[in-house]
Amino acid sequence: MNPSSNNPRAPGPAGTNLEQAKWHNRRVIIETVRLHDRLTRAELARLTALTPQTVSNITAELQASGMLIAHDPLRAGRGQPATPLSLNPDGAYSIGIQIDHQSLTGLVVDLAGKVRARVVKNLRRPGPAAALPAVQEMVQQLFRQAKVDNQRMLGVGLVMPGPFGVEGISSAGPTTLPGWEQVDVAAEVGRLVGLPAQLENDANAAAIGERLYGVAKTLQNFAYLFVGTGLGAGLILEGRMFRGHAGNAGEAGHMIVVPGGRPCYCGNRGCLERYVSLDAAYETLGIIEAERQTPQTLLDLGDGIDPWLNTAVTPLRQTINVLETLLDLETIVIGGTMPAAILQRLVDRLEPLPASLRSPLHRAPRLLVGAVGEDTAVLGAAALPIFAEFNPQYDALQKSIDS
Numbered sequence: 001m002n003p004s005s006n007n008p009r010a011p012g013p014a015g016t017n018l019e020q021a022k023w024h025n026r027r028v029i030i031e032t033v034r035l036h037d038r039l040t041r042a043e044l045a046r047l048t049a050l051t052p053q054t055v056s057n058i059t060a061e062l063q064a065s066g067m068l069i070a071h072d073p074l075r076a077g078r079g080q081p082a083t084p085l086s087l088n089p090d091g092a093y094s095i096g097i098q099i100d101h102q103s104l105t106g107l108v109v110d111l112a113g114k115v116r117a118r119v120v121k122n123l124r125r126p127g128p129a130a131a132l133p134a135v136q137e138m139v140q141q142l143f144r145q146a147k148v149d150n151q152r153m154l155g156v157g158l159v160m161p162g163p164f165g166v167e168g169i170s171s172a173g174p175t176t177l178p179g180w181e182q183v184d185v186a187a188e189v190g191r192l193v194g195l196p197a198q199l200e201n202d203a204n205a206a207a208i209g210e211r212l213y214g215v216a217k218t219l220q221n222f223a224y225l226f227v228g229t230g231l232g233a234g235l236i237l238e239g240r241m242f243r244g245h246a247g248n249a250g251e252a253g254h255m256i257v258v259p260g261g262r263p264c265y266c267g268n269r270g271c272l273e274r275y276v277s278l279d280a281a282y283e284t285l286g287i288i289e290a291e292r293q294t295p296q297t298l299l300d301l302g303d304g305i306d307p308w309l310n311t312a313v314t315p316l317r318q319t320i321n322v323l324e325t326l327l328d329l330e331t332i333v334i335g336g337t338m339p340a341a342i343l344q345r346l347v348d349r350l351e352p353l354p355a356s357l358r359s360p361l362h363r364a365p366r367l368l369v370g371a372v373g374e375d376t377a378v379l380g381a382a383a384l385p386i387f388a389e390f391n392p393q394y395d396a397l398q399k400s401i402d403s
């Protein structure tokens with residue numbers, strides 16, 4: 001997979017700095033209104049630090065294209081009554097598609113984040129030959145189910161297990177999907193469905209999902225530990241996704257937490273995901289590949305899950321210590337395809353945690369189990385086209401209104 005095309009911040013069709021600033025400001029305004037539900041232009045200017053003139057221009061455009069709606073003016077004191085603005089749920093839609101080890105999940109969400117259609121298909125460790133036609137078919141199905149104005153579809157956000165574009169380490173391991181190394185997934189899907197498409201790894205997408213809809217709504221600095229077939233971390237630092245040099249920041253599954261420990265397919269020993277992942281749980285509990293159904297079946301084990309929890313505790317404590325000391329986080333959110341009830345049992349066993357360097361400024365608990373549930377990553381993926389800084393569909397919407 002080509003990481004450069006996965007980066008939503010890579011320069012898009014908008015050429016000049018001026019256009020880029022406009023794209024950026026538009027995204028900031030949409031995001032700020034979404035977070036606060038309803039805002040007047042004056043409140044928007046204060047919260048975004050944009051000039052009243054810029055706010056006025058952009059909100060006028062967004063109203064004209066049907067993305068924002070105005071409510072009855074508020075009369076307070078003297079002067080012009082202020083008009084609160086909110087997102088128009090039917091102003092735009094986007095599609096999220098998650099390609100994972102056991103299934104393909106697709107959603108249509110509206111601009112307010114409400115799920116308007118959902119389709120799930122079982123697909124075991126899909127390679128591109130099986131998955132790409134299935135994605136194309138799923139998009140058609142989602143369009144039929146959602147019954148929304150197709151002209152207002154902004155694009156497709158794709159989510160897959162990472163890492164992307166890495167040679168040597170873990171690109172051929174059991175926790176990544178086979179056969180995708182040479183495929184530019186976003187470009188292929190974009191071509192097949194005729195919409196702009198972006199790709200994100202599962203941990204990053206889940207971090208976005210949890211920030212938009214879950215326990216991390218108000219947090220600026222957190223790590224999302226995605227416990228799936230493998231393990232990855234999504235890092236939101238100072239309010240932004242941190243991707244690193246090649247887009248693989250947060251591949252914490254290959255952090256060595258038990259020196260000399262279990263061998264890992266990456267060539268090292270004692271990697272985190274050899275202890276904290278679905279694969280590690282199955283292996284510790286002696287569940288062979290053929291018996292690995294959906295992660296939900298692990299819940300049926302009851303206390304039978306304990307032998308795995310016992311082996312996961314120490315490596316996870318070590319990880320928390322590293323992440324907290326390195327990044328000065330407000331909290332660490334744990335989620336993924338591992339059932340939340342099992343993750344909660346794991347979190348309950350982590351005490352006593354290593355002494356923390358967290359300052360008294362931190363108010364959030366050190367650890368939280370993600371609240372959005374099994375669709376966290378695909379919801380985060382669906383948000384990508386909405387918050388993309390360079391979304392050509394916005395311009396198309398604008399033009400369709402003008403003409």
Ligand SMILES: [Zn+2]
Binds near residue numbers: 268
């Ligand atoms: Zn490893």
